Amino acid sequence: MGYGLLKGKRGIISGAIDENSIAWKIAQRAKDEGAIFTLTNAPIAMRMGEINKLAEECNAEIIPADATSVEDIENLFSRSVEILGGKLDFVLHSIGMSPNVRKGKEYGDLNYEWYKQSVDISAMSFHKFMQVAEKQDAINEWGSIVALTYMAAQRTFSFYSDMADAKAMLESIARSYGYRYGKLKNVRVNTVSQSPTKTRAGGGIGGFGNFFEFAEKMAPLGNATADDCADYVVTLFSDLTRKVTMQNLYHDGGFSMTGISAEVLEMIKPAE
Numbered sequence: 410m411g412y413g414l415l416k417g418k419r420g421i422i423s424g425a426i427d428e429n430s431i432a433w434k435i436a437q438r439a440k441d442e443g444a445i446f447t448l449t450n451a452p453i454a455m456r457m458g459e460i461n462k463l464a465e466e467c468n469a470e471i472i473p474a475d476a477t478s479v480e481d482i483e484n485l486f487s488r489s490v491e492i493l494g495g496k497l498d499f500v501l502h503s504i505g506m507s508p509n510v511r512k513g514k515e516y517g518d519l520n521y522e523w524y525k526q527s528v529d530i531s532a533m534s535f536h537k538f539m540q541v542a543e544k545q546d547a548i549n550e551w552g553s554i555v556a557l558t559y560m561a562a563q564r565t566f567s568f569y570s571d572m573a574d575a576k577a578m579l580e581s582i583a584r585s586y587g588y589r590y591g592k593l594k595n596v597r598v599n600t601v602s603q604s605p606t607k608t609r610a611g612g613g614i615g616g617f618g619n620f621f622e623f624a625e626k627m628a629p630l631g632n633a634t635a636d637d638c639a640d641y642v643v644t645l646f647s648d649l650t651r652k653v654t655m656q657n658l659y660h661d662g663g664f665s666m667t668g669i670s671a672e673v674l675e676m677i678k679p680a681e
């Protein structure tokens with residue numbers, strides 16, 4: 410049962426590919442809170458067909474868009490406004506992909522064409538979303554834009570490779586565009602830095618399983634799940650957070666502020 414936090418609000422939710430996707434949970438939660446929205450993903454992701462289930466459940470139309478294509482994004486925003494019957498109040502960017510990570514390339518052996526793709530898909534697309542939205546004047550005053558990120562933007566996690574650089578850029582875009590969009594239209598822009606979460610993108614990272622357990626043992630509240638993330642993001646789309654902007658908001662059970670936990674210390678006993 411929702412609280413009606415998003416009653417009357419319209420939005421776009423990207424990045425739901427299967428029921429483990431963080432965006433999938435956010436869509437379900439946004440629906441519970443009374444929002445109407447369109448769903449989008451890369452045309453290639455449509456082939457899996459899973460997203461149709463979510464669309465049916467949420468009574469939402471799907472608009473395929475490759476996040477690297479300005480043309481696709483223009484169509485996404487203009488069609489969404491048309492279908493939903495008015496300007497948007499929220500946009501979720503839940504898109505990330507690194508061919509280097511997928512193919513196990515180490516940071517000292519990156520393929521630069523793939524590096525460009527990582528940055529284009531995972532970071533520059535966020536700028537493209539906002540530039541298109543601004544040019545089309547597609548977002549209402551006090552609208553809210555959220556992108557999902559990871560703490561490897563601030564601290565090194567050896568397995569995160571070029572995605573760390575993409576996330577650092579994503580968070581910088583949130584600040585730069587947040588300033589601009591705030592001045593222009595009172596639209597707020599934030600990133601949510603989420604715990605490791607068992608999804609397709611998460612599972613594609615080498616050593617993810619071990620790291621998930623480590624983070625679980627470090628965070629005093631344990632890892633935040635995709636459902637927890639959905640709860641948090643819904644508050645950011647709501648009118649209850651109208652003065653929060655240009656922030657990178659940690660949603661990680663306290664992991665980012667923990668030096669070391671008792672559980673992890675216990676695991677690393679010195680040799681007798």
Ligand code: NAI
Pocket residue numbers: 423424425426427429430431432450451454474475476477502503504505506530557558559602603604605606607608609610611612
């Ligand atoms: P996911 O694999 O379910 O979602 C990633 C989405 O990106 C997929 O739906 C995929 O189709 C979409 N995508 C990839 N290339 C695209 C393109 N060219 N155009 C449009 N869409 C494209 O995985 P998850 O974990 O839900 O990822 C969502 C976001 O959360 C990503 O930005 C990810 O980096 C971030 N995140 C994930 C964490 C995790 O441990 N799973 C932790 C922190 C952040």
